[in-house]
Amino acid sequence: MPFRTPIKHCRNCGAAVVYRVPDDGDTRERAVCPACDTIHYENPLNVVGTVPYWGDKVLLCKRNIEPRWGKWTLPAGFMELGESTLEGAARETDEEAGAQVEMGPLLSVISVPRVGQVHLFYLARLLSDQFAPGHETIEARLFSEDEVPWEEIAFKTVKETLLRYFEDRRRGQFGVYNLEVT
Amino acid sequence: MPFRTPIKHCRNCGAAVVYRVPDDGDTRERAVCPACDTIHYENPLNVVGTVPYWGDKVLLCKRNIEPRWGKWTLPAGFMELGESTLEGAARETDEEAGAQVEMGPLLSVISVPRVGQVHLFYLARLLSDQFAPGHETIEARLFSEDEVPWEEIAFKTVKETLLRYFEDRRRGQFGVYNLEVT
Numbered sequence: 001m002p003f004r005t006p007i008k009h010c011r012n013c014g015a016a017v018v019y020r021v022p023d024d025g026d027t028r029e030r031a032v033c034p035a036c037d038t039i040h041y042e043n044p045l046n047v048v049g050t051v052p053y054w055g056d057k058v059l060l061c062k063r064n065i066e067p068r069w070g071k072w073t074l075p076a077g078f079m080e081l082g083e084s085t086l087e088g089a090a091r092e093t094d095e096e097a098g099a100q101v102e103m104g105p106l107l108s109v110i111s112v113p114r115v116g117q118v119h120l121f122y123l124a125r126l127l128s129d130q131f132a133p134g135h136e137t138i139e140a141r142l143f144s145e146d147e148v149p150w151e152e153i154a155f156k157t158v159k160e161t162l163l164r165y166f167e168d169r170r171r172g173q174f175g176v177y178n179l180e181v182t
Numbered sequence: 183m184p185f186r187t188p189i190k191h192c193r194n195c196g197a198a199v200v201y202r203v204p205d206d207g208d209t210r211e212r213a214v215c216p217a218c219d220t221i222h223y224e225n226p227l228n229v230v231g232t233v234p235y236w237g238d239k240v241l242l243c244k245r246n247i248e249p250r251w252g253k254w255t256l257p258a259g260f261m262e263l264g265e266s267t268l269e270g271a272a273r274e275t276d277e278e279a280g281a282q283v284e285m286g287p288l289l290s291v292i293s294v295p296r297v298g299q300v301h302l303f304y305l306a307r308l309l310s311d312q313f314a315p316g317h318e319t320i321e322a323r324l325f326s327e328d329e330v331p332w333e334e335i336a337f338k339t340v341k342e343t344l345l346r347y348f349e350d351r352r353r354g355q356f357g358v359y360n361l362e363v364t
Contacts, residue, residue: 180268
């Protein structure tokens with residue numbers, strides 16, 4: 001279980017679980033409750049965010065939380081129940097940067113199997129260059145391509161997405177990039 | 183909690199949890215453990231699958247499991263920890279249809295907020311028209327566009343994906359479609 005804290009107790013009845021392959025034709029070990037037979041599945045999480053742009057600049061946020069405190073990132077966070085990937089990306093852009101945007105198309109879908117995550121980023125046109133970052137952000141600032149602190153980017157998925165964004169901006173046409181990073 | 187069975191007990195210590203907004207700046211109710219302070223997050227799940235094609239036909243699977251027993255679907259299932267979206271889609275194609283494929287590009291990314299899911303489908307070129315469906319599939323069969331049992335398709339995301347596939351096949355160019363279905 002390299003991803004998260006192992007499940008120790010059943011969410012349904014509280015009994016101690018055991019990790020084993022269930023008897024229902026499954027092929028993977030799951031946390032199974034010996035008392036009430038509940039099978040607990042653990043699956044990848046989606047992180048949803050945006051590339052907010054203003055002229056030739058993009059908006060980055062300096063992280064005020066771990067992991068990667070003090071590093072720069074695109075506004076993004078865990079997708080919640082009850083929202084679409086696009087709605088989650090818009091919500092995170094508001095929460096982390098306090099930025100007003102018009103949402104655009106999907107730009108990247110990047111799997112990170114090492115941590116059990118999929119990161120999805122959308123283009124987002126900034127409607128103002130005034131930001132009101134939330135408590136998870138030290139500073140929100142606009143950067144042109146040659147100003148981006150490439151060595152201080154918090155996550156590989158953010159770096160890959162920014163690289164695709166600037167490449168596509170130069171050629172004047174945006175694609176949708178499906179990648180995997182280690 | 184319209185999505186899943188509520189969490190009743192803490193996965194860490196087994197104590198009964200309470201649903202409340204945590205004190206860490208969060209804005210949503212979570213299952214919080216009053217004994218050990220563990221916060222339990224519940225997030226959307228990814229379903230990953232393929233559009234396996236052979237000439238002008240696509241491969242559909244007749245479901246041998248609930249929900250939608252007996253309806254037709256594309257091979258797809260829940261993404262697992264430790265794999266990419268593409269790897270998961272290939273795995274499900276093997277497990278559900280026993281189909282040998284060469285994986286192609288991403289075709290659709292469809293949010294289903296009502297059930298807390300995101301469905302991702304890839305193009306996949308069939309390498310053979312012989313299939314060995316697994317226990318979750320009654321029958322795996324090839325259908326041309328006018329043979330597809332449109333009224334017997336198990337999920338809206340599958341129908342939307344098939345419609346985009348056949349449209350794009352006619353125009354000779356495949357896009358990546360980001361949609362939301364209710």
